[in-house]
Structures are given as C-alpha cells and as structure tokens.
Amino acid sequence: MPRPRIATIRDVAALAGVAVGTASxxxxxxxxxxxxxxxxxxxxxxxxxxxxxxxxxSLQTRRTYTVGMITTDTxxxxxxxxxxxxxxxxxxxxxxxxxxDARDDPIRERHHLDVLLSxxxxxxxxxxxxxxxxxPIDAGPGVPVVYAFLASxxxxxxxxxxxxxxGAQAVLDHLTALGRSRxxxxxxxxxxxxxxxxxxxxxxxxYGAWSESWGRQAxxxxxxxxxxxxxxxxxxxxxxxxxxxxxREAGHRVPHDVAxxxxxxxxxxxxxxxxxxxxxxxxxxxxxxxxxNLLLQAIAGNPATGTHTHxxxxxxxxxxxxVSP
Amino acid sequence: MPRPRIATIRDVAALAGVAVGTASxxxxxxxxxxxxxxxxxxxxxxxxxxxxxxxxxSLQTRRTYTVGMITTDTxxxxxxxxxxxxxxxxxxxxxxxxxxDARDDPIRERHHLDVLLSxxxxxxxxxxxxxxxxxPIDAGPGVPVVYAFLASxxxxxxxxxxxxxxGAQAVLDHLTALGRSRxxxxxxxxxxxxxxxxxxxxxxxxYGAWSESWGRQAxxxxxxxxxxxxxxxxxxxxxxxxxxxxxREAGHRVPHDVAxxxxxxxxxxxxxxxxxxxxxxxxxxxxxxxxxNLLLQAIAGNPATGTHTHxxxxxxxxxxxxVSP
DNA sequence: TCGTTCAAGGAAAACGATTTCCCTGACGCT
DNA sequence: AGCGTCAGGGAAATCGTTTTCCTTGAACGA
Numbered sequence: 145m146p147r148p149r150i151a152t153i154r155d156v157a158a159l160a161g162v163a164v165g166t167a168s169x170x171x172x173x174x175x176x177x178x179x180x181x182x183x184x185x186x187x188x189x190x191x192x193x194x195x196x197x198x199x200x201x202s203l204q205t206r207r208t209y210t211v212g213m214i215t216t217d218t219x220x221x222x223x224x225x226x227x228x229x230x231x232x233x234x235x236x237x238x239x240x241x242x243x244x245d246a247r248d249d250p251i252r253e254r255h256h257l258d259v260l261l262s263x264x265x266x267x268x269x270x271x272x273x274x275x276x277x278x279x280p281i282d283a284g285p286g287v288p289v290v291y292a293f294l295a296s297x298x299x300x301x302x303x304x305x306x307x308x309x310x311g312a313q314a315v316l317d318h319l320t321a322l323g324r325s326r327x328x329x330x331x332x333x334x335x336x337x338x339x340x341x342x343x344x345x346x347x348x349x350x351y352g353a354w355s356e357s358w359g360r361q362a363x364x365x366x367x368x369x370x371x372x373x374x375x376x377x378x379x380x381x382x383x384x385x386x387x388x389x390x391x392r393e394a395g396h397r398v399p400h401d402v403a404x405x406x407x408x409x410x411x412x413x414x415x416x417x418x419x420x421x422x423x424x425x426x427x428x429x430x431x432x433x434x435x436x437n438l439l440l441q442a443i444a445g446n447p448a449t450g451t452h453t454h455x456x457x458x459x460x461x462x463x464x465x466x467v468s469p
Numbered sequence: 470m471p472r473p474r475i476a477t478i479r480d481v482a483a484l485a486g487v488a489v490g491t492a493s494x495x496x497x498x499x500x501x502x503x504x505x506x507x508x509x510x511x512x513x514x515x516x517x518x519x520x521x522x523x524x525x526x527s528l529q530t531r532r533t534y535t536v537g538m539i540t541t542d543t544x545x546x547x548x549x550x551x552x553x554x555x556x557x558x559x560x561x562x563x564x565x566x567x568x569x570d571a572r573d574d575p576i577r578e579r580h581h582l583d584v585l586l587s588x589x590x591x592x593x594x595x596x597x598x599x600x601x602x603x604x605p606i607d608a609g610p611g612v613p614v615v616y617a618f619l620a621s622x623x624x625x626x627x628x629x630x631x632x633x634x635x636g637a638q639a640v641l642d643h644l645t646a647l648g649r650s651r652x653x654x655x656x657x658x659x660x661x662x663x664x665x666x667x668x669x670x671x672x673x674x675x676y677g678a679w680s681e682s683w684g685r686q687a688x689x690x691x692x693x694x695x696x697x698x699x700x701x702x703x704x705x706x707x708x709x710x711x712x713x714x715x716x717r718e719a720g721h722r723v724p725h726d727v728a729x730x731x732x733x734x735x736x737x738x739x740x741x742x743x744x745x746x747x748x749x750x751x752x753x754x755x756x757x758x759x760x761x762n763l764l765l766q767a768i769a770g771n772p773a774t775g776t777h778t779h780x781x782x783x784x785x786x787x788x789x790x791x792v793s794p
Numbered sequence: 795t796c797g798t799t800c801a802a803g804g805a806a807a808a809c810g811a812t813t814t815c816c817c818t819g820a821c822g823c824t
Numbered sequence: 825a826g827c828g829t830c831a832g833g834g835a836a837a838t839c840g841t842t843t844t845c846c847t848t849g850a851a852c853g854a
Contacts, residue, residue, distance in 0.1 A: 163835070165833080165834070169813090174813080177833075178831085195586050197810050197811065200811035203524045203809090203811075203840065204838070219553065227568070240588070242535075243556070258520060259565055262522065263523045382741065385741075412707070416681040416707065477839095487803075489804095489841080490803080490806085525809090525842085
C-alpha cells in the first residue's frame with residue numbers, strides 16, 4: 145500500500161468541509177466559530193491522527209517552544225538532577241529541551257551554539273561544573289540565557305548558583321549546636337572553586353582530592369597529628385565516607401567520638417556509609433527549576449539579571465550526634 | 470536603538486545583489502554559480518551574521534535533523550553514558566537530541582511522543598531500565614524507532630541490549646581460570662530481569678537488593694552457612710562492595726581467600742572499594758552509539774530489525790586473583 | 795549567419811501552519 | 825423599510841527557506 149502521507153491541516157479542513165483557516169481556528173480555539181463546527185473539525189483531526197507540524201507553526205508564530213541546554217563540561221552526575229528540574233519546569237509550559245554536550249571544547253560549544261541559534265530556540269540554559277564562573281556565551285540579541293550552577297563572568301547576566309557557603313555554614317552551625325568545638329575540614333583540591341568556598345567557613349582545612357582514598361589518608365594524617373578533634377566536616381560525601389571508614393577501623397566511634405559530615409548528599413554514598421552521612425543537599429533539581437523559571441520569565445519579556453543563590457539544606461543522618469556529657 | 474531584526478536570506482541576497490534563490494544556492498553549494506558570486510554571497514552572510522532558520526528549512530526539506538530520546542523511567546545513572554554515546558554518534562551527522570523523561574508515566578510518555586511527532590523528528594530512541602522488554606511505542610508510520618538497553622516486546626522492532634548473560638559468563642570463566650571452583654552469586658531482587666539474567670549462569674544464587682547493606686548481609690549469611698566458598702560473584706558493584714567489606718571485617722582476605730566481582734563497572738564504587746573491584750562493563754556509551762547508528766541507517770532508508778546484543782567486557786582489578794597453590 | 799548548447803542566475807512555486815482581512819446573512823432597532 | 829451590528833467563516837498574505845523551472849547571453853560548430 146502507498147504509505148499514507150502524514151495528515152496536514154489541509155486534509156483536516158477538507159474532511160470537515162471548511163477552509164484551512166477555519167480549521168486552524170477550530171483547533172486552536174481562536175476566532176468565533178459555532179460549537180458544531182469546532183467539534184466537526186476536531187473529530188476530523190482525531191480521525192486523521194492529525195498533529196500540527198511544529199516547524200510550520202513556529203515559522204509563523206516566531207516561537208519554537210524549545211530551549212537549549214548546554215553543558216560546559218561533560219554531562220554527568222551534577223547535570224542530571226538539574227536537567228530533571230529544568231525539564232520539569234519547562235514541561236509545564238510545553239517546552240522541550242535540546243541537550244548539548246560541549247565537553248569542555250570551545251569549538252564544540254560554538255558549534256552547538258550555532259545549531260541552537262539556527263533552530264531559533266526560545267532561550268538557552270548554560271551549565272557545567274568546572275569553576276565558579278565562566279565567560280558568557282555569545283548568543284546574539286533576543287535570545288535569553290540563564291546560567292545554572294556556575295555563574296557567568298559578566299555580573300549583568302542572569303545566573304543561579306547553589307549556596308555552597310551557606311551549606312557549609314549550616315554544617316558548622318549544626319556541629320556547634322551538637323557541642324562539637326574542635327572541627328576539622330577535609331576537602332578536595334585547593335585550586336577547585338567549590339573546595340575553597342566550602343572551606344571558607346572552617347578555621348582548619350586539609351586540601352587533597354575528591355576521593356574516598358584521600359578521605360582515608362586524611363583521617364590517618366589527623367590521627368597522626370595527635371591533636372584532639374571531635375568532628376570532621378568533609379568537602380564531599382566520598383571524602384566523608386573514607387574518613388568514616390578509616391576512623392572506625394582505627395577504633396574511633398563515629399559519631400560518638402567524632403562526628404562526620406559530607407557534602408552533595410549523593411544518596412548512593414551517603415546512605416551506604418556506616419553510619420549514613422549527614423550531608424548538605426544543594427537541591428540541584430530545585431536549582432534547575434529556578435533557572436528554568438527565570439528563563440521562562442525572560443522569554444516572556446521580564447529578564448532578570450545578576451547572580452541568584454539557591455539555598456542548600458542539611459540532611460541529618462546518623463553520622464552526627466551531640467557530644468556525650 | 471531598534472533591535473536589529475535577525476538577518477534572513479533575503480537580507481543576505483539584497484546585500485550581495487542577487488536573488489534569494491541564488492543566495493540559497495551559493496550558501497548550500499547547489500546549482501552552478503560563478504565562484505565570485507559565491508564568495509560575495511558568503512561574505513554578505515558572514516557580515517550579517519546570517520544563520521539559516523532551521524524551521525523554514527525543514528519545512529521544505531522534510532528533514533529536521535532532530536531525534537527524540539525517550540527514557541521510560543527517570544533519566545539516571547544508566548542513561549547518561551548512553552546519552553553521551555548517542556550524542557556522539559548523532560553529532561557527527563549534525564543531528565540534535567531532544568530529551569524526554571517519561572518517569573514511568575504512560576500519560577507523560579504519550580504526551581512526549583506527541584510532541585516529538587509534532588516536531589517531525591527524524592527518529593526516536595527509546596531507553597529505560599526497568600524490565601527486559603517493554604511494549605512498543607506507537608510512533609505512526611515513517612518514524613523509525615530504536616530501543617536501547619531494554620528491548621521492544623515486538624521482536625520485529627529494532628533493539629540493542631547489553632549482553633548481560635555474556636558478561637556474567639565472562640566473570641564465571643575468569644574465576645574458573647583463576648582456579649576458583651566454589652562460586653556463589655549474590656544479586657538483586659528475584660523479580661528483576663537483570664538479576665535473573667545475570668544469575669542464570671551461576672549454579673548458586675542469593676537474591677536480595679541492589680545495595681551495599683544487602684551485600685554485607687549476604688556475606689554474613691554465607692559465612693553462617695558454613696559451606697566453603699572461594700569466590701563471590703555479585704550482581705552489581707554495590708553488592709560487591711558490601712560483600713568485600715563484610716568479608717574483610719570478618720577476617721577473610723579478599724582476594725586471596727575469596728575473590729569478589731562486581732557488575733556495571735561503576736567507577737565511583739568499583740575503584741573506591743578495597744580492593745578495587747573486578748567488574749563487568751556493559752559499554753553503555755558504545756551501546757548508545759550502536760543504537761544511534763542503527764537509527765541513522767533506518768533514517769537513511771535501511772531499517773534493521775530484531776534485537777541486537779552489544780558485547781560487555783570484563784575489567785580486571787585487584788579483587789580477583791588466582792588461588793594460592 | 796544561424797541554430798545549439800551551456801553556464802549563470804532570476805522568478806515563483808512549494809512546504810504547513812497562523813492570522814488578518816473581508817464578505818455574507820441574520821438580527822435588532824427605529 | 826432601512827440601517828448598523830455582529831457572528832461565522834472563507835480567501836489570501838505571511839513566515840524563511842529550498843528547488844524547480846525559465847530566461848538570458850555568450851560561446852561554439854557547421
């Protein structure tokens with residue numbers, strides 16, 4: 145059989161016995177039409193399995209209901225929750241997401257940007273993990289851009305970043321409230337922006353790597369130092385897990401002798417630790433939603449500017465407890 | 470200043486002093502034009518920052534250079550590498566990916582499907598983690614679909630799945646070659662398709678959950694059973710890590726007394742274990758590439774059918790070693 | 795010199811919607 | 825009866841490209 149050509153609004157109009165313009169109005173609820181006409185057109189559309197061609201529509205309306213999401217570095221663990229949040233917020237507005245992975249390559253990034261512009265996306269969300277800020281992307285006029293997780297270097301751009309310092313402060317407050325006073329911070333590489341920000345609220349910090357093995361090593365260093373400590377606040381969950389394991393195996397009780405905290409609230413690590421880790425949740429899905437909503441506003445003509453911080457919150461598990469009297 | 474309207478091919482043609490048709494030919498290298506004309510048009514386009522409107526183009530060419538990727542369950546750890554592989558293979562063909570997250574909700578899935586169809590995507594990749602097969606999606610005629618990771622229930626559809634049984638067999642062969650003969654398999658829930666497939670090659674299996682704590686619990690069960698065993702092949706890396714920790718803490722040496730293997734090769738778990746885990750890598754990125762390439766072929770008019778298995782391979786680390794003589 | 799052929803590029807018809815006019819009756823009012 | 829108003833719906837312009845025809849001159853061979 146001849147492959148049944150996909151139905152156009154022409155076919156619908158013909159079947160319903162009206163003009164194409166009328167069919168369009170009936171399907172979109174525009175203009176003034178008799179109820180009977182509307183249902184006749186709708187039935188015809190239903191019968192033909194008609195789905196409006198988005199390209200044709202956006203040519204006319206100058207809206208594509210598409211936004212691009214560019215990840216600076218490769219899409220990974222941090223991008224996923226944000227992506228979900230973004231999809232969530234945009235899906236409500238019937239907007240789809242075009243995903244672009246720049247892999248830290250400026251050429252790839254430029255190429256993806258050109259593709260997005262040629263598709264006339266309604267807006268762009270830029271994300272990535274690397275540093276604290278990144279050079280703004282050049283998306284010509286009329287295309288709103290929101291930066292998520294990392295901020296644009298241009299403070300006039302609109303960015304949403306997690307409140308990492310606030311999260312760290314929450315840890316410190318929590319530990320202090322538990323009566324812990326000799327707190328050490330163990331975190332990732334000193335050149336890493338997040339490491340420095342998270343460390344900023346603690347008086348004493350050890351820099352290393354973002355890994356469990358560094359956590360174990362750091363615990364050994366702390367024990368060898370011989371100085372008393374009753375809490376270790378870690379720069380991420382993996383370090384915290386390493387610290388926890390090493391302390392336990394050295395005969396120290398976590399959380400009674402030493403409280404330990406993580407950062408990122410990565411369930412697979414934090415919940416599998418013994419004991420499960422108190423950790424900072426940056427609410428990346430919420431951050432993604434926030435970025436998407438700001439983008440929607442910008443698309444609607446109310447662009448926001450400046451860097452907005454999105455609150456983090458503490459998830460308390462068994463690795464922190466008040467000092468024994 | 471009046472916002473400079475985005476340049477169209479009309480503007481380019483006017484600036485270059487040619488007709489729009491000619492400009493189009495010059496930019497796309499069609500027809501026969503003088504070299505001088507071509508460069509003149511290209512310069513004009515460059516000067517105006519012209520980028521062709523993809524909607525208008527695809528209206529004409531009936532190609533959108535877009536494919537949709539629908540994830541059945543929520544996009545997560547398994548989708549990422551596949552997504553990267555897909556993007557990789559499609560990016561070469563200048564095709565973009567529209568990401569849709571159905572979250573196990575048939576309504577959402579139907580909605581996303583309609584959106585993709587209205588966008589006239591060139592093809593669709595369906596992925597997800599849940600079961601071994603899933604009902605085929607209803608993407609009208611003319612839109613090729615490839616299922617990745619899980620297969621379509623209709624064997625005439627085109628699917629690409631990891632060779633889980635082959636991976637498990639590779640583990641068994643590896644352990645056997647090391648002289649291990651009393652092998653126990655510890656894996657996830659019995660109702661889970663992957664658990665059963667992976668278990669199928671082992672004579673003795675314990676079903677539980679996909680977690681570290683189940684791994685620890687299983688190790689305790691094995692030790693309490695009192696039967697000798699010299700290897701534990703686990704259904705995933707988290708279980709393997711739990712098993713490893715529990716065995717070590719019970720005074721057994723891994724890998725000398727007992728060899729342990731994981732599955733999935735999830736770096737953050739496998740490499741952080743003590744010792745690092747020998748594990749099966751399903752090459753999800755490669756699987757994504759394979760699926761994308763099959764889709765490209767289908768789009769080009771050569772659809773493949775049937776379920777293709779993509780090979781897995783063993784990554785050998787320190788958790789497996791030959792039995793001491 | 796007179797067709798032929800061919801390169802070069804213009805004109806216009808698609809592609810599939812939306813939207814703006816405009817036309818036609820029916821109705822109400824004086 | 826005459827006039828304005830308004831609901832209902834048709835016709836056609838429009839969005840920005842690509843592609844198919846045409847129309848030119850110029851070169852060329854007989």
